[in-house]
Amino acid sequence: MRILYFDCFNGASGDMILGALLDAGLPLPALRDALGSLGLAEYELAADRVLRAGVSATQFRLIERAGTQSHDAHAHAAHSHAAPVHHHEHGHEHKHDHDHSHSHHDHDAPRTTHDAPSHHHPHRSLPDILSLIERSALSADGRRRAATLFNRLAEAEAAIHQMPVERVHLHEVGALDSIIDIVGAVFALEWFNADRIVVSPINVGGGMVHSAHGVFPVPAPATVSLLGDAPIYSHGPRAELLTPTGALLLTGHAHAFGPLPAMRIGHVGYGAGYRDFADTPNVLRVLVGESSDPATTERIVELTCETDDMNPQIFGVLMDKLYEVGALEVFYQAVQMKKNRPGTLVTVLAAPSQRDALTSVLFRETTTIGVRYQEMDRQRLDRELVTIATPLGAVRMKLASRGGIVLNAAPEFEDCARLAREHGVPVKDVQAAATKAWLDRQTH
Numbered sequence: 001m002r003i004l005y006f007d008c009f010n011g012a013s014g015d016m017i018l019g020a021l022l023d024a025g026l027p028l029p030a031l032r033d034a035l036g037s038l039g040l041a042e043y044e045l046a047a048d049r050v051l052r053a054g055v056s057a058t059q060f061r062l063i064e065r066a067g068t069q070s071h072d073a074h075a076h077a078a079h080s081h082a083a084p085v086h087h088h089e090h091g092h093e094h095k096h097d098h099d100h101s102h103s104h105h106d107h108d109a110p111r112t113t114h115d116a117p118s119h120h121h122p123h124r125s126l127p128d129i130l131s132l133i134e135r136s137a138l139s140a141d142g143r144r145r146a147a148t149l150f151n152r153l154a155e156a157e158a159a160i161h162q163m164p165v166e167r168v169h170l171h172e173v174g175a176l177d178s179i180i181d182i183v184g185a186v187f188a189l190e191w192f193n194a195d196r197i198v199v200s201p202i203n204v205g206g207g208m209v210h211s212a213h214g215v216f217p218v219p220a221p222a223t224v225s226l227l228g229d230a231p232i233y234s235h236g237p238r239a240e241l242l243t244p245t246g247a248l249l250l251t252g253h254a255h256a257f258g259p260l261p262a263m264r265i266g267h268v269g270y271g272a273g274y275r276d277f278a279d280t281p282n283v284l285r286v287l288v289g290e291s292s293d294p295a296t297t298e299r300i301v302e303l304t305c306e307t308d309d310m311n312p313q314i315f316g317v318l319m320d321k322l323y324e325v326g327a328l329e330v331f332y333q334a335v336q337m338k339k340n341r342p343g344t345l346v347t348v349l350a351a352p353s354q355r356d357a358l359t360s361v362l363f364r365e366t367t368t369i370g371v372r373y374q375e376m377d378r379q380r381l382d383r384e385l386v387t388i389a390t391p392l393g394a395v396r397m398k399l400a401s402r403g404g405i406v407l408n409a410a411p412e413f414e415d416c417a418r419l420a421r422e423h424g425v426p427v428k429d430v431q432a433a434a435t436k437a438w439l440d441r442q443t444h
Helices: 014-023 028-036 126-135 140-161 176-192 221-227 244-253 314-325 352-365 413-423 427-443
Strands: 002-007 043-052 055-066 069-072 196-199 208-211 214-217 263-272 283-291 296-307 329-336 342-350 372-380 382-390 393-402 405-411
Touching (some): 002 176, 014 176, 014 244, 014 263, 014 283, 028 043, 028 176, 043 176, 043 263, 126 140, 126 176, 140 176, 140 221, 176 244, 221 244, 296 352, 314 329, 314 342, 314 352, 342 352, 352 372, 382 427, 393 413, 393 427, 405 413, 405 427, 413 427
Parallel strands (some): 002 196, 055 263
Antiparallel strands (some): 002 283, 043 055, 208 214, 263 283, 296 342, 382 393, 393 405
């Protein structure tokens, strides 16, 4: 099982995530091709080798073209503009001048005090961004994930400002650097094809952050809104080390948060921020490798709902449809519901990517008016099918093993039922014959 582990000892931002993944092996031409499919012509991409407190890292840069000249959108965060606006002073991400939005910029960019001319760039609305994503060369899963991330970002801003999502001024969401960071990270993480992405507890930094709405403690409101239940702590420089884009990407992809899992490391990548702190490498580290845990761990989603007013004949049809859509397991339990009515609890286990499709089936095929879900990890044994010869015919045996040792062996029921019908014998006799044939094979 391939694992990506993000070590966020000095926070994270969108450009640091891309820098770390490029450093770990993502080809820059592949990233350019993927982002080029968005049809945005006002930028160039670059990746440079830099040192951060003595650690060699890759610095991902987005160079925006302004007329006939270009400027570094990330380094642009270094300037204190003459425009009468206050900005978040971040250590990692990007800054743009906006009159009424959060201005999350690269908080590791070196700060200067001289005035520099403001550069104004078009900011796209959420529908514009979703349209760009739909026309992109991302996979279908990648397009869905990117759209979900932008919707989350818009919803976070809407909640902070107490307004409907459609009225949010998506300056930060629609900034070119945000689009590139989010869509680029979705492509990059899909390119690595990891079975499991684990994120360490995240260092958010400390101090206060300036915005157009006032001065707020770190982490800023948008970052807090996007963190969910991710574990965080504060250590080191008095600066904002985790940006909203960094929080969005990490929480949107993580299968789990916690310490480094048991793994064999194949590649290591370091993504650099712009500022160079004296005592701490201003980098995000990603470890890429294979699990060394003999048990196979995978991420699944559990969906549950109850019904107490449905024709019981429908449950058979429902189970078939759920399996057709991709359910791993479906089972029913008798429960006692409101007003002392007997009911049925429907439980479905599936890959997280199938959640929406399965939810649609539950709403369409049952009388439930609500579906709950939660994601969880499960460990499972390795599985394989082998064919065993018996006096009644061939039977497939399902083997479950761990570390190469077979722990369970069971004959496939369909094979046993078919042979029982053909020979006019009880199914249990065929099962016993298959189990004996398997055990005899192991002793020879």
